[in-house]
Amino acid sequence: xxxxxxxxxxxxxxxxxxxxxxxxxxxxxxxxxxxxxxxxxxxxxxxxxxxxxxxxxxxxxxxxxxxxxxxxxxxxxxxxxxxxxxxxxxxxxxxxxxxxxxxxxxxxxxxxxxxxxxxxxxxxxxxxxxxxxxxxxxxxxxxxxxxxxxxxxxxxxxxxxxxxxxxxxxxxxxxxxxxxxxxxxxxxxxxxxxxxxxxxxxxxxxxxxxxxxxxxxxxxxxxxxxxxxxxxxxxxxxxxxxxxxxxxxxxxxxxxxxxxxxxxxxxxxxxxxxxxxxxxxxxxxxxxxxxxxxxxxxxxxxxxxxxxxxxxxxxxxxxxxxxxxxxxxxxxxxxxxxxxxxxxxxxxxxxxxxxxxxxxxxxxxxxxxxxxxxxxxxxxxxxxxxxxxxxxxxxxxxxxxxxxxxxxxxxxx
Amino acid sequence: xxxxxxxxxxxxxxxxxxxxxxxxxxxxxxxxxxxxxxxxxxxxxxxxxxxxxxxxxxxxxxxxxxxxxxxxxxxxxxxxxxxxxxxxxxxxxxxxxxxxxxxxxxxxxxxxxxxxxxxxxxxxxxxxxxxxxxxxxxxxxxxxxxxxxxxxxxxxxxxxxxxxxxxxxxxxxxxxxxxxxxxxxxxxxxxxxxxxxxxxxxxxxxxxxxxxxxxxxxxxxxxxxxxxxxxxxxxxxxxxxxxxxxxxxxxxxxxxxxxxxxxxxxxxxxxxxxxxxxxxxxxxxxxxxxxxxxxxxxxxxxxxxxxxxxxxxxxxxxxxxxxxxxxxxxxxxxxxxxxxxxxxxxxx
Numbered sequence: 001x002x003x004x005x006x007x008x009x010x011x012x013x014x015x016x017x018x019x020x021x022x023x024x025x026x027x028x029x030x031x032x033x034x035x036x037x038x039x040x041x042x043x044x045x046x047x048x049x050x051x052x053x054x055x056x057x058x059x060x061x062x063x064x065x066x067x068x069x070x071x072x073x074x075x076x077x078x079x080x081x082x083x084x085x086x087x088x089x090x091x092x093x094x095x096x097x098x099x100x101x102x103x104x105x106x107x108x109x110x111x112x113x114x115x116x117x118x119x120x121x122x123x124x125x126x127x128x129x130x131x132x133x134x135x136x137x138x139x140x141x142x143x144x145x146x147x148x149x150x151x152x153x154x155x156x157x158x159x160x161x162x163x164x165x166x167x168x169x170x171x172x173x174x175x176x177x178x179x180x181x182x183x184x185x186x187x188x189x190x191x192x193x194x195x196x197x198x199x200x201x202x203x204x205x206x207x208x209x210x211x212x213x214x215x216x217x218x219x220x221x222x223x224x225x226x227x228x229x230x231x232x233x234x235x236x237x238x239x240x241x242x243x244x245x246x247x248x249x250x251x252x253x254x255x256x257x258x259x260x261x262x263x264x265x266x267x268x269x270x271x272x273x274x275x276x277x278x279x280x281x282x283x284x285x286x287x288x289x290x291x292x293x294x295x296x297x298x299x300x301x302x303x304x305x306x307x308x309x310x311x312x313x314x315x316x317x318x319x320x321x322x323x324x325x326x327x328x329x330x331x332x333x334x335x336x337x338x339x340x341x342x343x344x345x346x347x348x349x350x351x352x353x354x355x356x357x358x359x360x361x362x363x364x365x366x367x368x369x370x371x372x373x374x375x376x377x378x379x380x381x382x383x384x385x386x387x388x389x390x391x392x393x394x395x396x397x398x399x400x401x402x403x404x405x406x407x408x409x410x411x412x413x
Numbered sequence: 414x415x416x417x418x419x420x421x422x423x424x425x426x427x428x429x430x431x432x433x434x435x436x437x438x439x440x441x442x443x444x445x446x447x448x449x450x451x452x453x454x455x456x457x458x459x460x461x462x463x464x465x466x467x468x469x470x471x472x473x474x475x476x477x478x479x480x481x482x483x484x485x486x487x488x489x490x491x492x493x494x495x496x497x498x499x500x501x502x503x504x505x506x507x508x509x510x511x512x513x514x515x516x517x518x519x520x521x522x523x524x525x526x527x528x529x530x531x532x533x534x535x536x537x538x539x540x541x542x543x544x545x546x547x548x549x550x551x552x553x554x555x556x557x558x559x560x561x562x563x564x565x566x567x568x569x570x571x572x573x574x575x576x577x578x579x580x581x582x583x584x585x586x587x588x589x590x591x592x593x594x595x596x597x598x599x600x601x602x603x604x605x606x607x608x609x610x611x612x613x614x615x616x617x618x619x620x621x622x623x624x625x626x627x628x629x630x631x632x633x634x635x636x637x638x639x640x641x642x643x644x645x646x647x648x649x650x651x652x653x654x655x656x657x658x659x660x661x662x663x664x665x666x667x668x669x670x671x672x673x674x675x676x677x678x679x680x681x682x683x684x685x686x687x688x689x690x691x692x693x694x695x696x697x698x699x700x701x702x703x704x705x706x707x708x709x710x711x712x713x714x715x716x717x718x719x720x721x722x723x724x725x726x727x728x729x730x731x732x733x734x735x736x737x738x739x740x741x742x743x744x745x746x747x748x749x750x751x752x753x754x755x756x757x758x759x760x761x
């Protein structure tokens with residue numbers, strides 16, 4: 001695409017809303033072939049913005065342009081050939097086979113009587129193929145599962161042959177498999193058909209993983225617009241949803257809920273990549289966490305940090321949350337890990353519990369020593385010790401936790 | 414694993430099945446029309462009926478019965494049934510609601526109100542110069558009065574559900590006035606009025622047939638031509654708008670066309686219940702689709718079939734006593750709809 005061509009969608013200081021402004025002074029532009037996700041809390045105006053772009057409602061001020069043409073000047077019948085929508089409305093049409101449902105999307109292209117030409121049918125065929133829904137063609141739409149139905153709804157939108165596809169929460173109510181499937185299909189369409197997707201997405205994890213660009217709306221303003229890798233940080237996500245417990249890990253692209261620490265404090269001796277699971281389990285039970293001894297770049301360390309844990313790292317510069325930790329092992333500087341041990345003992349005295357994961361095979365001798373000394377100290381402090389066997393079976397740990405926090409087990413029973 | 418889809422073959426297969434259903438319904442309509450001409454308080458053999466039909470200027474009892482009584486009635490039944498069914502279909506699609514029928518917006522109540530004015534009060538006595546068409550004109554004024562009100566309100570109200578409630582309220586309002594008039598009326602006038610309120614295709618005059626054919630036929634043709642945007646409405650107004658349909662204009666068209674058709678039939682035949690509500694469902698089930706390009710003509714034919722059959726039963730069951738058509742449509746139609754729904758596990 002030449003540099004000079006206008007952007008596919010451009011918003012210039014647009015204010016959207018019904019009578020009162022919901023989102024004000026929003027400006028942005030993007031081209032073709034991109035997956036753009038729209039993030040914001042419930043009621044932040046995601047749907048209102050989409051409805052304005054789809055011309056369902058008029059902007060209160062400002063202007064929208066599609067391919068450089070003002071939205072006001074595009075006739076609805078022509079707009080329908082450029083832009084199609086997938087709404088949250090569970091559009092149920094009774095007694096309509098999937099193929100007929102998808103063919104409804106040919107409306108802007110078919111003749112006055114709505115007769116389908118051979119080309120129309122070819123497009124319908126390819127739309128069904130694009131969503132891997134050819135096997136659903138004969139089924140009635142209202143007999144489909146939520147996931148299958150969403151594919152057909154998407155295929156209908158594709159049958160309009162849009163260059164801009166607007167979707168309002170396309171994966172709401174879908175199970176994991178269908179959520180991933182729909183997102184993968186959308187991503188593929190961006191590449192293969194060179195169309196752009198603008199989707200209001202409710203879960204930040206999916207948005208981070210699939211989108212090329214992300215825009216976030218908060219308090220009636222566009223708060224960020226750019227690559228999700230740069231704009232989605234733990235702070236910005238917490239801020240976006242006004243949710244202080246949420247810890248977004250940009251490396252993993254996942255959300256963890258920090259523990260409130262009501263059940264007490266637990267020390268987790270991590271190892272063999274089981275630390276992450278143990279930490280999450282304890283955080284769910286309400287324990288504040290301390291964990292060691294890890295490289296800051298370990299998976300365990302990422303999860304533990306996101307869970308709000310204090311992580312004792314074996315890196316030269318213990319810098320929790322730092323993006324580029326030094327991977328140089330501490331034992332090259334401080335062979336006995338004395339410094340680490342002192343820290344750990346101090347933490348342990350404030351803990352109510354010690355959880356121990358099996359050792360990973362490559363653990364240096366000095367670290368094994370420290371673990372043993374820590375274990376002894378916990379015993380002498382009278383702390384309950386939960387030890388995970390080398391088979392990684394978490395159920396004994398869960399049973400032990402049930403005994404420690406009986407209130408929880410009652411709920412479970 | 415992925416099934417290979419040939420959309421052309423697929424649609425051709427569906428279409429050929431549907432064409433078969435069309436032929437079947439068309440044949441049924443013709444058969445029922447002929448039966449309706451043949452049988453009655455005096456029945457005539459088929460050949461005699463055909464001879465009379467080919468010789469309109471003849472004389473005699475048979476000629477009178479066929480040309481003045483049975484043929485107008487048969488035509489009125491066919492057209493009335495077709496129009497009511499299409500009217501119901503339009504409103505069911507527009508409101509996306511399966512229990513909507515042509516009278517949901519108060520059309521029949523408006524007609525009934527004005528008819529009660531002329532039939533139950535002494536008002537009718539002063540209007541003797543239009544006597545033959547008195548109830549028809551009153552019904553027409555009532556139906557279209559309500560229609561104009563509803564459409565005017567529809568221009569202000571966006572929500573379909575709100576409009577439904579407005580229509581229901583109109584119905585109650587008119588019903589209330591009618592009840593008061595009934596309470597005050599003389600006893601002997603009431604029976605006639607109650608019978609009118611149950612509908613009948615008897616006593617149609619050729620003028621009325623002409624009006625019904627020209628106006629109703631015109632409206633139905635317009636509806637056939639606009640089944641494409643009607644299909645877009647299957648997904649709701651929002652999707653229809655996103656596919657380039659002018660929602661405002663089209664919803665007014667739907668409301669006016671549906672009410673005008675229902676009003677036309679009601680003013681001449683009285684409120685014939687059930688056809689407009691049930692036939693669209695029957696059509697959906699027999700054609701196996703919600704595609705209005707098929708359903709609109711399909712509902713027409715099926716409406717004609719069902720109404721003709723019901724009129725035949727109404728005339729013949731307790732012959733020579735004629736039963737009100739609404740009683741028959743509901744008595745025989747309701748179990749049929751329930752049965753179809755259960756058997757096909759169909760969803761509205």
